[in-house]
Amino acid sequence: MTKILVFVQTDENGAIKASEEIVSYCVNNFQSAEINAAAIVQHEQLEAVRNSLSNAGLNNLYLLINDSLFSTEIYSGILSEFLQENGHDVFLISATPLGRELAPRIASRLDIGLTADCTEIGIDENNMLLATRPTYGGKLMATILSKTFPQFATVRPGALKYTKCHPEKNTNIIEKYPEIDSSKLLSEVISFQKKNVQNTDWTTSDIIIAGGRGLGSKENFELIYKLCELTGAKPAASRCAVELGWAEPSIQVGQTGFSVSPKLYIAFGISGAMQHLVGIENADRIIAVNTDKNAPIMQSSDIAVTADAVETLKTLISDS
Amino acid sequence: MDKNFKIIVFVKQVPDTDDIKWTENNTIQREGLDSVMNPYDLSALQYAVEIKKYRKKNAKIIVATMGPPQAKDVLKEALALGADEAYLLSDKKFSGADTLATAYTLSQFVKTIHPDFDMIVCGQQAVDGDTAQTPSSMAEKLGIAQITSCKSIEELADEYITAIKDTRDFVSTIKAKLPVLITIDAQGTYLQPRINDYIRAQDTEISMLSASEICADTAKTGFSGSPTYVKRAYRAMKERKHTEAGENYIQLIKEEMDRAKSCEGMND
Structure with missing residues (x-):
């Protein structure tokens, strides 16, 4: 039986969304596997983390209790030791900034392979992890295997679909207090401040309305917010629009931003660079509104509307 | 005399990803692809130059890359932009390296040639792979x-x-013992070499180093030292139906929005 371990990142509300996605995907798609999770938890978060994961369909939940602020050095030490003591076939971490700096240190210490920022995962008939990721700026997808164990990958937040339903299981909860020799530490985290823009719930909302450079100005980009307000959709932006200062990076969609999986994605004035398109691949339907009939996004949409994006937005707003 | 403050900057030559052409089999056509210095590495180099200029005037900037002989070009560029010494780690046994094998090879260079380094500066990631794994792995x-x-x-x-x-x-604020490794996100770069810098770069010899010269175990370098391998590569994006909306597109968009909200027929 394949043994999968997910490192779950946590905050005061319990497991973070990106980690829940991996757990949910694994328990629903790899039903013959043993699926375990490990979290490094501060005392005060213990209750929240236990609550958020005790009914997630896991076999074992390991709560590694440690009160230090996030430190790559401490966390990679704790997890490397944990993996050495508890052998697993597959090890997954969400590719948040924290996960992406933690994972290579663990892989390097254990001398194992690591695949970065996957957008799809699978297990083949030989129990090998198939980790698929975009590369060359999103132009090419590569499925990567590893010859070493545990087979190790980081998974892009938003890339795996989260499902609330999962098989019922009695989860064993195991609490541990990993020891750290602080005299050997090379670094010290003096302060740690979470940014509060990190609510990524919008990436899975029913409708996402996104704007790009074709809107022409920051004022016109405001129409995106306006239409969202009227319809209950969530706003998003292309990399161009963010770089031009029309929108915040927290709503950027694409290879360097967020992957989204709405039921409907409407792109206004977005040309559809490959690095944008990889971020919307999981949308059920895509409507593109662009004056350029030959823009790449038109070819990659379900419905292509050749029209002025700003005028279309204005009409939709006045009709809503 | 005080020892120099040694800063090592690792750079990578990457294909110009804005200029990718496809073969008939949906693989990337590698021949004739322009190579450039990874933009993140340019930011890293600029950071090192700033440290030398403002904080450690006795700094010595050492630039190194792993790659084929033509990777000398990025080293020449780095020298013209302010690096003092350049090394090319080049060996057939280095080719086909994944991030683990690359990190091992680069760390062997540091251990054997500049064990008294104070700081390593790397670009946050490379634009061809976007993995951002090599620096942490090397640290x-x-x-x-x-x-x-x-x-x-x-x-x-x-x-x-x-x-x-x-x-x-x-x-977060981090206090760390030296030597340390830092990585730099892409930021605006302003470094512009002058004619004199180019001349100096041309006159500076680039040291070529093979596996044995950095005491590397070739079982841990290149293809043989890489646990990960690409099983399949394919062009991104699934096919969509792609219908063109007619005159009544406003109505069509509204209907699609209503349908998304009501959940109907969206379960495929």
């Missing part, structure tokens, strides 16, 4: 602390550094 191999997404340095003393780390999710 672990060297047994040193790392500050990735380093935004600014608060203090750079002889024994330690205090710096601000700024990521999409959090900001």
Whole structure:
């Protein structure tokens, strides 16, 4: 039986969304596997983390209790030791900034392979992890295997679909207090401040309305917010629009931003660079509104509307 | 005389990803692809030049890359932009390396040629792979602390550094013992070499180093030292139906929005 371990990142509300996605995907798609999770938890978060994961369909939940602020050095030490003591076939971490700096240190210490920022995962008939990721700026997808164990990958937040339903299981909860020799530490985290823009719930909302450079100005980009307000959709932006200062990076969609999986994605004035398109691949339907009939996004949409994006937005707003 | 403050900057030659052409089999056509210095590495080099200019005037900037002989071009560029010494790690046994094998090879260079280094500066990631794994992996191999997404340095003393780390999710202040590895996110670069810099770069010899010269175990380098391999590569994006909307597109968009809200027929 394949043994999968997910490192779950946590905050005061319990497991973070990106980690829940991996757990949910694994328990629903790899039903013959043993699926375990490990979290490094501060005392005060213990209750929240236990609550958020005790009914997630896991076999074992390991709560590694440690009160230090996030430190790559401490966390990679704790997890490397944990993996050495508890052998697993597959090890997954969400590719948040924290996960992406933690994972290579663990892989390097254990001398194992690591695949970065996957957008799809699978297990083949030989129990090998198939980790698929975009590369060359999103132009090419590569499925990567590893010859070493545990087979190790980081998974892009938003890339795996989260499902609330999962098989019922009695989860064993195991609490541990990993020891750290602080005299050997090379670094010290003096302060740690979470940014509060990190609510990524919008990436899975029913409708996402996104704007790009074709809107022409920051004022016109405001129409995106306006239409969202009227319809209950969530706003998003292309990399161009963010770089031009029309929108915040927290709503950027694409290879360097967020992957989204709405039921409907409407792109206004977005040309559809490959690095944008990889971020919307999981949308059920895509409507593109662009004056350029030959823009790449038109070819990659379900419905292509050749029209002025700003005028279309204005009409939709006045009709809503 | 005081020892130089040694800064090692690793650079990578990458294909120009804005200029990718496809073969009939949906693979990337590698021949004739232009190569450039990874833009993140240019930011890293600029950071090192600034440290030398403003904080450690006795700094020596050492630039190194692993690659085929033509990777000399990025080293020449780095020299013209302010690096003092350049090394090309080039060996058939280095080719086909994944991030683990690359990190091992680079760490062997550091251990054998510049074990008395004070700081390593790397670009946050390379635009061809976007993995961002090699720097952290190398820091672990060297047994040193790392500050990735380093935004600014608060203090750079002889024994330690205090710096601000700024990521999409959090900001933290880290105090780490030297030697340390820091990585730099892409930022505006202004370095412009002058004619004299080009002449100096042309006159500076690039040291070529093979596996044996950095005491590398070739079972851990290149293809044989790489646990990961690409099983399949294919062009991104699934096919969509792609219908063109007619005159009544406003109505069509509204209907699609209503349908998305009501959940009907969206279960495929």
